[in-house]
Amino acid sequence: MQLSGAEITIRCLEEEGVEYIFGYPGGAVLFIYDALFQQDKVKHILVRHEQAALHAADAYARATGRPGVALVTSGPGVTNAVTGIATAYMDSIPMVVISGQVPTAAIGLDAFQEVDTVGITRPCVKHNFLVKRVEDLAETMKKAFYVATTGRPGPVLVDIPKDVSQQVTEFLYPAQIEMRSYNPVVKGHPGLIRQAVQMLLEARRPMVYAGGGVVLGEASGLLTQLVRELGVPCTNTLMGLGAFPATDPQFVGMLGMHGTYEANLAMHHCDVLLAVGARFDDRVIGNTRHFFVEGRRIIHIDIDPSSISKRVRVDVPIVGDVREVLQEMQKLVAETPQRLDPVALKQWWHQIGEWRGRECMHYERSDTLIKPQFVVETLYQVTQGDAIITSDVGQHQMWAAQYYKFDKPRRWLNSGGLGTMGFGLPAAMGAQLAFPDQVVACITGEASIQMCIQELSTCKQYHLPVKIVNLNNRYLGMVRQWQQILHGNRYSESYMDALPDFVKLAESYGHVGIRIENPADVEGALREAFALKERVVFLDFMTDPTENVFPMVKAGQGLTEMLLGAEDL
Amino acid sequence: MRHILSLLLENEAGALSRVAGLFSARGYNIESLTVAPTEDPTLSRMTIVTNGSAEVMEQITKQLNKLVDVVKVFDLNEGRHLERELMLVKMRAEDSAREEIKRTADIFRGRIVDVTDQTYTIELTGPRDKLDAFLEALDPLMILETVRTGASGIGRGDWIMRV
Numbered sequence: 020m021q022l023s024g025a026e027i028t029i030r031c032l033e034e035e036g037v038e039y040i041f042g043y044p045g046g047a048v049l050f051i052y053d054a055l056f057q058q059d060k061v062k063h064i065l066v067r068h069e070q071a072a073l074h075a076a077d078a079y080a081r082a083t084g085r086p087g088v089a090l091v092t093s094g095p096g097v098t099n100a101v102t103g104i105a106t107a108y109m110d111s112i113p114m115v116v117i118s119g120q121v122p123t124a125a126i127g128l129d130a131f132q133e134v135d136t137v138g139i140t141r142p143c144v145k146h147n148f149l150v151k152r153v154e155d156l157a158e159t160m161k162k163a164f165y166v167a168t169t170g171r172p173g174p175v176l177v178d179i180p181k182d183v184s185q186q187v188t189e190f191l192y193p194a195q196i197e198m199r200s201y202n203p204v205v206k207g208h209p210g211l212i213r214q215a216v217q218m219l220l221e222a223r224r225p226m227v228y229a230g231g232g233v234v235l236g237e238a239s240g241l242l243t244q245l246v247r248e249l250g251v252p253c254t255n256t257l258m259g260l261g262a263f264p265a266t267d268p269q270f271v272g273m274l275g276m277h278g279t280y281e282a283n284l285a286m287h288h289c290d291v292l293l294a295v296g297a298r299f300d301d302r303v304i305g306n307t308r309h310f311f312v313e314g315r316r317i318i319h320i321d322i323d324p325s326s327i328s329k330r331v332r333v334d335v336p337i338v339g340d341v342r343e344v345l346q347e348m349q350k351l352v353a354e355t356p357q358r359l360d361p362v363a364l365k366q367w368w369h370q371i372g373e374w375r376g377r378e379c380m381h382y383e384r385s386d387t388l389i390k391p392q393f394v395v396e397t398l399y400q401v402t403q404g405d406a407i408i409t410s411d412v413g414q415h416q417m418w419a420a421q422y423y424k425f426d427k428p429r430r431w432l433n434s435g436g437l438g439t440m441g442f443g444l445p446a447a448m449g450a451q452l453a454f455p456d457q458v459v460a461c462i463t464g465e466a467s468i469q470m471c472i473q474e475l476s477t478c479k480q481y482h483l484p485v486k487i488v489n490l491n492n493r494y495l496g497m498v499r500q501w502q503q504i505l506h507g508n509r510y511s512e513s514y515m516d517a518l519p520d521f522v523k524l525a526e527s528y529g530h531v532g533i534r535i536e537n538p539a540d541v542e543g544a545l546r547e548a549f550a551l552k553e554r555v556v557f558l559d560f561m562t563d564p565t566e567n568v569f570p571m572v573k574a575g576q577g578l579t580e581m582l583l584g585a586e587d588l
Numbered sequence: 589m590r591h592i593l594s595l596l597l598e599n600e601a602g603a604l605s606r607v608a609g610l611f612s613a614r615g616y617n618i619e620s621l622t623v624a625p626t627e628d629p630t631l632s633r634m635t636i637v638t639n640g641s642a643e644v645m646e647q648i649t650k651q652l653n654k655l656v657d658v659v660k661v662f663d664l665n666e667g668r669h670l671e672r673e674l675m676l677v678k679m680r681a682e683d684s685a686r687e688e689i690k691r692t693a694d695i696f697r698g699r700i701v702d703v704t705d706q707t708y709t710i711e712l713t714g715p716r717d718k719l720d721a722f723l724e725a726l727d728p729l730m731i732l733e734t735v736r737t738g739a740s741g742i743g744r745g746d747w748i749m750r751v
């Protein structure tokens with residue numbers, strides 16, 4: 020069948036089962052938009068800024084596990100998209116980004132709206148392509164989906180010059196693709212897996228540290244079984260929340276910079292550490308030298324060899340898909356009667372119990388000031404722990420991670436690696452489109468929300484009834500917290516004067532706005548908002564402006580060197 | 589430590605910049621980098637001379653392998669190997685100096701490939717230290733211009749690197 024490049028592009032999306040594409044039109048993609056117009060299989064969501072198209076597509080992928088797709092025009096369309104591409108890249112999210120480019124004959128001539136898209140995006144994509152001939156288009160699209168979704172997932176960009184989208188060729192979508200230069204490892208090394216199981220079974224102070232890779236690899240069920248079978252403690256990274264159920268007694272909370280006392284101490288003092296799909300980030304293992312003061316043996320399962328022994332040297336490196344490897348481990352555990360030494364394990368749990376006794380998540384309650392932690396706790400109760408929660412970046416993000424207990428994967432969507440303010444609202448849109456019947460709430464701050472506030476308009480157009488929980492402390496709170504703790508209370512440019520009236524702002528977009536100023540009104544307002552199932556509700560909680568996130572490990576310090584509360588300052 | 593990495597990569601526009609970009613983005617050293625198509629025109633062979641500790645080399649190799657355009661990476665230091673570099677040196681060569689320069693070139697098995705009244709252009713191949721030694725043997729004031737290709741490397745014996 021003879022089709023234009025534009026039609027081929029859309030047909031490829033159809034072949035890949037793409038339901039939604041998030042984008043914004045412009046000159047270089049006019050043929051593609053024309054092709055979109057003439058079909059009804061792939062639905063387009065018109066955002067209000069390209070960054071939001073990327074975040075929405077990204078969150079669609081985080082919520083479903085299927086690749087997100089975004090479409091932007093050349094030049095400013097692409098540069099606006101870069102933040103979103105980098106956000107997905109840092110968190111290993113599968114996405115295909117289609118960008119228009121100036122006609123091939125104009126490339127390199129400083130043409131109108133020309134940028135070197137492949138060059139600009141190279142460091143923040145898993146791979147990218149410039150399609151110079153329409154004959155290569157279908158195969159390139161196939162490669163893009165294949166590369167984005169296999170191995171360690173990531174965004175892949177396909178840059179399509181305008182003339183290529185106009186030219187016509189025979190359309191053939193390859194059923195399969197092979198690339199000699201790209202063969203991600205799936206199966207783990209059997210000898211190493213055996214060694215790992217043995218090491219775990221012989222541990223006296225075991226610890227499981229699970230990250231985003233467990234969510235990405237759809238392995239949280241397997242992980243949960245294994246952890247329960249062995250009776251060992253488990254922590255999740257910020258990206259791994261939900262990989263192991265937060266309400267399980269074996270869960271010791273998130274670890275890292277704002278992790279729990281018990282998780283960080285168990286991490287530090289364990290004798291065998293099983294790291295699964297986690298990358299020993301600097302916000303997790305602050306100071307690696309301090310980490311190695313205590314000797315422990317480390318088993319690391321990761322699909323990306325370069326994640327292994329990057330910041331922390333490990334003893335048993337297992338390259339492979341977490342599902343495959345955990346399945347093998349489980350088989351071996353089932354085959355052997357040996358279990359961990361019950362006396363040692365009991366002692367270890369006793370020790371952990373003592374650490375838990377510090378109640379590091381305790382915070383000062385108040386009748387007069389709305390505590391942000393209290394809002395998140397109440398949100399958890401009102402939504403029965405079953406909402407999809409997106410967040411922006413800052414203190415509110417950490418409180419969301421600490422006080423909303425995620426029992427399932429793909430319920431917590433946030434920008435961990437890049438830490439992109441502006442992610443939350445468009446992410447909520449992507450999640451709501453993926454799951455129209457789910458409750459979706461965006462926990463945000465008054466600063467972050469303003470970075471993509473224009474998307475309130477997109478929510479209106481597509482009837483996406485997301486709920487916005489704005490923890491409004493009038494500060495760039497996370498910045499203010501660092502300035503208080505590390506820069507002698509000099510609050511340089513971290514106070515936001517002249518904030519908008521968010522209630523009126525929401526109303527002007529056609530939504531419902533509620534301002535909450537008293538702790539007594541928190542629950543009622545939340546219940547009212549979630550009862551409005553068809554509406555976007557903007558809940559503007561005026562929270563305690565001085566509240567800080569604890570525990571806190573200052574950047575560069577060791578995991579056990581935690582500030583637990585205001586009394587430690 | 590100094591390492592010589594051999595790479596096979598897709599002969600595609602942009603593959604070189606992916607490799608070069610990786611080195612600059614991650615702060616790895618490049619002493620030299622050479623690349624050209626192979627007997628199979630769809631593949632390029634690249635030699636990168638770099639240095640780093642064992643840990644850094646492990647990361648460099650892993651990161652290179654991760655690039656979608658890279659088909660194979662091998663650290664030639666892991667086996668016996670040959671290293672060759674080509675250098676062209678333009679010398680001021682007048683009167684009595686001409687004989688002296690020619691003698692030095694002969695000793696290093698260099699060849700004079702271009703001549704004028706005042707200059708010689710000498711071609712020399714060898715491992716890096718031989719080329720360095722040659723330059724040291726010359727009067728620095730007489731050197732007008734040097735061009736070096738950077739090292740190319742290949743494993744010794746019947747060990748081969750191909751797809």
Ligand SMILES: Cc1cc2nc3c(=O)[nH]c(=O)nc-3n(C[C@H](O)[C@H](O)[C@H](O)COP(=O)(O)OP(=O)(O)OC[C@H]3O[C@@H](n4cnc5c(N)ncnc54)[C@H](O)[C@@H]3O)c2cc1C
Pocket residue numbers: 109110111170171172229230231232233235236237255256257258259273274275276277278295296297298299300302303320321322323326339340341342412413416417434435436437438439497
């Ligand atoms: C304000 C702020 C504060 C933060 N504080 C904390 C904190 O206190 N604690 C914390 O944990 N984080 C914190 N972070 C997040 C932190 O920056 C990192 O994003 C996060 O720790 C990384 O999580 P991860 O190790 O699970 O890796 P991810 O980024 O989720 O990476 C996943 C890993 O799994 C691998 N993988 C992917 N798929 C598979 C598969 N199928 N099989 C096997 N492996 C696979 C990947 O190769 C990769 O190595 C904070 C971020 C911000 C913005």
Ligand SMILES: Cc1ncc(C[n+]2csc(CCOP(=O)(O)OP(=O)(O)O)c2C)c(N)n1
Pocket residue numbers: 411412413414415416438439440441463464465466467468490492494495496497498
């Ligand atoms: C795009 C972007 N710019 C700057 C930062 C640095 N930053 C991290 S948190 C933060 C403050 C966020 O303020 P707010 O959204 O009100 O959240 P709060 O910390 O007050 O809860 C800033 C500026 C960032 N993460 N992203």
Ligand SMILES: [Mg+2]
Pocket residue numbers: 413464465466490491492493494495496
């Ligand atoms: Mg704030």
